[in-house]
Amino acid sequence: MNTKTKIEIKGLSLSELEKYFISIGEKKFRASQVFNWIYNNLATRFEDMGTITKSLRKKLENDFTLESLTLETTQSSNQTKTKKFLYKTKDGHLIETVLIPDAKRNTLCISSQVGCPLDCKFCATGLMGFKRNLTMSEIVDQYLLTASEVGKNVITNIVFMGMGEPLLNFQNTLDALGIFTGRHTNRISRRRITVSTSGIPEKIIALADSNYKVKLALSLHSPFDDVRSKIMPVNSRFPLSDVVDAIRYYGRVTDTRVMFEYTMLKGINDRDEDVKALTKLCRSLNSKLNVIPFNSIAHMSPDGISRELVPTSSEDIKAFVKKLSDNNVIVIVRDTQGDDIAAACGQLATESEK
Numbered sequence: 001m002n003t004k005t006k007i008e009i010k011g012l013s014l015s016e017l018e019k020y021f022i023s024i025g026e027k028k029f030r031a032s033q034v035f036n037w038i039y040n041n042l043a044t045r046f047e048d049m050g051t052i053t054k055s056l057r058k059k060l061e062n063d064f065t066l067e068s069l070t071l072e073t074t075q076s077s078n079q080t081k082t083k084k085f086l087y088k089t090k091d092g093h094l095i096e097t098v099l100i101p102d103a104k105r106n107t108l109c110i111s112s113q114v115g116c117p118l119d120c121k122f123c124a125t126g127l128m129g130f131k132r133n134l135t136m137s138e139i140v141d142q143y144l145l146t147a148s149e150v151g152k153n154v155i156t157n158i159v160f161m162g163m164g165e166p167l168l169n170f171q172n173t174l175d176a177l178g179i180f181t182g183r184h185t186n187r188i189s190r191r192r193i194t195v196s197t198s199g200i201p202e203k204i205i206a207l208a209d210s211n212y213k214v215k216l217a218l219s220l221h222s223p224f225d226d227v228r229s230k231i232m233p234v235n236s237r238f239p240l241s242d243v244v245d246a247i248r249y250y251g252r253v254t255d256t257r258v259m260f261e262y263t264m265l266k267g268i269n270d271r272d273e274d275v276k277a278l279t280k281l282c283r284s285l286n287s288k289l290n291v292i293p294f295n296s297i298a299h300m301s302p303d304g305i306s307r308e309l310v311p312t313s314s315e316d317i318k319a320f321v322k323k324l325s326d327n328n329v330i331v332i333v334r335d336t337q338g339d340d341i342a343a344a345c346g347q348l349a350t351e352s353e354k
Ligand code: SAH
Pocket: 122, 123, 124, 160, 161, 162, 163, 164, 165, 166, 196, 197, 198, 217, 218, 219, 261, 262, 263, 292, 293, 294, 295, 296, 297, 345, 346, 347
């Protein structure tokens, strides 16, 4: 029996696979052929790769594995067309991926970590704690396996807004962006991919200087350091002024409009002084404010401040948004998608991982 550890082929870049083929005396265009099978044709077995000779397929099978995740269950929302996919890693962790259709696009919300170490007080993933980073192939497989389920070319947009902080899993996130924007995945445009972060300045700058220059969303949630630190402990390490400087740099270098995410918490970030400070901040750079109704995390039975968090009512959200809009802030309210299947933002935490 062959006990050799096989390499995950979806963890390789095109140039790494080219190097492999050259090292075994093959032409490097074989790498492009294999990439085409995996990423364009969604092949799940080497034996299906018809343009590769039989002996080479055997060699690939011997050296590599195509599997990283397996689909455990799917769940569809009754209210919307949102669909949640529960995937299992080889070491038994469960992670979630959500497909969110709307009139214009089908957005895939993918996870970057099992759990999250940043402990934001309103976030179910944060309450789970941190298990580990996802590998590049586990990030990429969420896209590939979901595309196999829903049909090729159905997914038009990708957002890193599932479980985890993508900028704390920086290299794997970058490598996955390389696959998503590469020619073998029909080049999902960098403007159709959004990385959402709680705000790690050094990594925001590194992402701006990378090859990918995708869209960036910053989880803002308060324009005040003291309030933000209470609900997002990461703010004590990286204060807002440093994060905003990094965001300004990001917008300039990538020529993109930065999105601020803002989850509405009653009495905490929905006051008139918040309107005033938000107006000043949002108008000081090319930005758009995305107001998000707070999704309940009661299913996690939290304690401490998490237990006290209450959503701002929809009437109060409307009034808040109107004030901002009257102040010439570009602001939209995000639909709460898939609420009934706990597939909305920040509700991603799996029963077995709780
Ligand atoms: N770690 C990254 C990306 C994942 S979270 C980040 O924090 O940006 C994706 C978005 O969901 C973030 O804006 C996050 O603040 C928001 N979110 C988390 N919990 C939420 C909740 N219970 N209700 C609404 N939005 C939430």
